[in-house]
Amino acid sequence: MHVVSMLSAIKDLLILQERDQKLLSIARDFEKIPKDEERAKGLLSGDQALVAQAIDSLRQCEVATKKIELDIATRHNTIARLKQQQFETRKNEEYTALGNEVIRYEKEIDALETQELEFMEQADGLRQKVKEAEAKLAHSQALVNEDLKDLSAKKEQLLLRRNELSQDRVSLAAAIDAEVLPLYERLMKTKNGTAVVQVTNGLCSGCHMKLVPTTLVKVMASQELTQCENCGRVLYPE
Numbered sequence: 001m002h003v004v005s006m007l008s009a010i011k012d013l014l015i016l017q018e019r020d021q022k023l024l025s026i027a028r029d030f031e032k033i034p035k036d037e038e039r040a041k042g043l044l045s046g047d048q049a050l051v052a053q054a055i056d057s058l059r060q061c062e063v064a065t066k067k068i069e070l071d072i073a074t075r076h077n078t079i080a081r082l083k084q085q086q087f088e089t090r091k092n093e094e095y096t097a098l099g100n101e102v103i104r105y106e107k108e109i110d111a112l113e114t115q116e117l118e119f120m121e122q123a124d125g126l127r128q129k130v131k132e133a134e135a136k137l138a139h140s141q142a143l144v145n146e147d148l149k150d151l152s153a154k155k156e157q158l159l160l161r162r163n164e165l166s167q168d169r170v171s172l173a174a175a176i177d178a179e180v181l182p183l184y185e186r187l188m189k190t191k192n193g194t195a196v197v198q199v200t201n202g203l204c205s206g207c208h209m210k211l212v213p214t215t216l217v218k219v220m221a222s223q224e225l226t227q228c229e230n231c232g233r234v235l236y237p238e
């Protein structure tokens, strides 16, 4: 190959490499998005757990209140039955005993009603807690939705850019020598996205190893495609 055509072939490779590196960077950014989405959604789990906890405590309190109401109703029934028995009896002793029973149940009802009031107050507090937890969750949800929207926009942007570059790449790759292109593509895959590198101060700037004099001479002459004898990357002169 002539010097001019060799240098222009290198120039074409460098342009292609620049596009390919952009495509690789886009692919890396694209791969990160699902993780970012998961992380954003994960931020809600704490707030969701707090809402569930608050609702659970409120339910338990409500169940306890219902049980007290049932206990009170049972005692009212018992009192009614005892009063009926009192009404029907003719024995003074039994009458008094039944009256004492009624007083005992009435005292129990008083205590239960006090307890019920306490539970009802507790339920009010718990309802407030549920509201607060739900508000906090809604706030976080709004932030997360915003993040997810940004990520979705970013994804679209990356796809658009990728399509543009891919189209660009087709014509750029077509201009590369048919024998050089497979070598270039293999190097791009195996050498971490850098196939064509400059020689700087006698070193390969891909692997940073000192090049042997014959390689340096070949690169400077620019008559043929020269590869680093250590890493195999295509070299071009300073």
Ligand SMILES: [Zn+2]
Residues within 6 Å of the ligand: 204, 205, 206, 207, 208, 209, 228, 229, 230, 231, 232, 233
């Ligand atoms: Zn090298």
